[in-house]
Amino acid sequence: MYTLYIANKNYSSWSLRPWIMMRELELLFEEKLMPFGNGSNWDSFRKFAPAGKVPCLHDGESVMWDSLAIIEYLADRHRGVWPEDAKAKIWARCAAAEMHSGFTNLRSTCPMHVGLRIRLKAISPELQAELDRLNELWCEGLNRFGGPFLAGEKFTAVDAFFAPVVFRIQTYGLSMNTQASAYVKRMLALPTMQQWQTEALREKWREQGHEKAVLAAGDVLEDKRMQP
Incomplete structure (x- = not known):
């Protein structure tokens, strides 16, 4: 069975890509969510991803990192990843x-x-x-x-x-x-x-780098997250 390493659903846009593709195809996989830490995640993420980033897909001894590479790996093994036409x-x-x-x-x-x-x-x-x-x-x-x-x-x-x-x-x-x-x-x-979205809103983690980047963009109108 596949194992997909992702990070916080609230923040991790790259993780969403293979996750939703695999869900839409109804592929069986184990999800391992590795929260972003404050500062560099290099040491912790390198334990499962050669590039020290998410997402990363494990299939037995095969390891795929980068969302596009993961998608292409899945396309080689499953119909429906790309259009038939x-x-x-x-x-x-x-x-x-x-x-x-x-x-x-x-x-x-x-x-x-x-x-x-x-x-x-x-x-x-x-x-x-x-x-x-x-x-x-x-x-x-x-x-x-x-x-x-x-x-x-x-x-x-x-x-x-x-x-x-x-x-x-x-x-x-x-x-x-x-x-x-x-x-x-x-x-x-x-x-x-x-x-x-539901699982993102339930997350209690707050990573300061991501929070500051969003607050720099504009004014908060509403915070829909569960409070930590």
Whole structure:
């Protein structure tokens, strides 16, 4: 059976990607949540991940780190990770790779935080350009492949890669166009997304680095987390 190492569901956007993909495929795996410590996690995370980061997947003696590598490993072994249609698969891989290596202003300005609702102090031109690209990309997939997911009828890896962005849109109240907003609502309604959110809100850990990064972005409107 697989073992998936992740970190705090409240903060860890990278962990969400393989976790939700495996849940959607109904794959059996043992979840091991390793909370972020204050400061470096290098020594503690190196015990299970060569790069000292999460997520990390163990399959017997095989160890895969980095969310994209984990997804590709799963795709070699299970149907449904990527779309079956060749054109949809090409588009989905490109869109997932763009998310994996890009949208740096969105990541830095709007750190992952499931529990808070934040009003941003400002939206820079650079962030707005990335939100415009996000609208464009999502609408392209929905229109080309018919929805309700980005590459067609079924949830695939490209949706998994954008799942953390969906939570960011909710947290920071980011304005999206009508079609993209409908996709956000559809994603947030998924039982797997609901499970991740519920478990994130129950976490009692507070890692100061993540908390400070979020508070630097804007004003807190609401804290939905269970109090420690």
